[in-house]
Amino acid sequence: MxxxxxxxxxxxxxxxxxxxxxxxxxxxxxxxxxxxxxxxxxxxxxxxxxxxxxxxxxxxxxxxxxxxxxxxxxxxxxxxxxxxxxxxxxxxxxxxxAPKSRVPDISPDASLEERINYILYAEINPNLAAHGGNVQLLELTDDNVAILEFGGGCQGCSVVDVTLKDGVERTLMEQIPELTGVRDKTDHTVTENAYYQ
The missing domain is CATH 2.60.300.12 (HesB-like domain)
Structure with a gap:
């Protein structure tokens, strides 16, 4: 070229x-x-x-x-x-x-991983930031299960299951029908920065 x-x-x-x-x-x-x-x-x-x-x-x-x-x-x-x-x-x-490396690019041919990351960083993380928390995609399994990891105030938080099921999972599954599930891989035994203990 x-x-x-x-x-x-x-x-x-x-x-x-x-x-x-x-x-x-x-x-x-x-x-x-x-x-x-x-x-x-x-x-x-x-x-x-x-x-x-x-x-x-x-x-x-x-x-x-x-x-x-x-x-x-x-x-x-x-x-x-x-x-x-x-x-x-x-x-x-x-x-x-690379100034465009961190800019979400949700084109019509965006991969499933790119679409998940876009929703996490554009919609979900701004809400979690109010509690000092965040979530990131660790991996996407072959059967389209998103494996997530929570950080900040969400790690070790006593209501993280509610956040996962009623917030993160519901939002991702509604917007990305190809997803078959969402799992949390966070070590929640670490609680020193948890929003709720």
Whole structure:
């Protein structure tokens, strides 16, 4: 592809070329993706990607002397991203700025996970914040059960079951009919910050 999605500065390209040249594998590149995209907890990640280990929906971008695969589902979250490298007395630091990585993107083709995260962060967490609490999606099972973890004032709270059943589960199941269930995986024995004890 000639058009690039992520701007990798000259200094970052030089750093990556040098780093990749020291690997013992021909054709090794990098794979760039976003963990928990569209949420406040989004993290931009980069990993080595030996030839043949890219995913089918990854998008390849060629830079001078190396290539990068962008995870297909992360592409829209990496628009306008910049990877830079600043030298310093300790050697230097690679920085990754992706302004759209934390912005919920609920397009018509959004995944089930993206839709759950959008509802959690746009509707449910603002209500839980009044009690100093929050909830996040840990995983989505193969049979579409959302595994959640509560934090802050919700962890160890004596009414968390009511919050889960009457608030979180009802809201998610009404808005996302494909969900087959919602489970709490929080360790509620920790009660020091609980809203109600």
């Amino acid at each position: 000639t058009e690039t999605l992520i701007r990798i500065t000259d200094s970052a390209q030089e750093y990556l070329r040098d780093l990749l040249s020291r690997q013992d594998q021909d054709g090794i590149g990098v794979r760039i993706f976003v963990e928990r995209p569209g949420t406040p907890h989004a993290e931009c990640c980069m990993a080595y990607c030996p030839d043949g280990e890219q995913e089918d929906d990854d998008v390849r971008f060629d830079y001078e002397g190396f290539h990068a695969f962008i995870e297909g589902k992360s592409v829209r979250y990496l628009e306008d991203a910049v990877i830079d490298f600043k030298k310093d007395s300790m050697g230097g630091q690679l920085t990754f700025r």
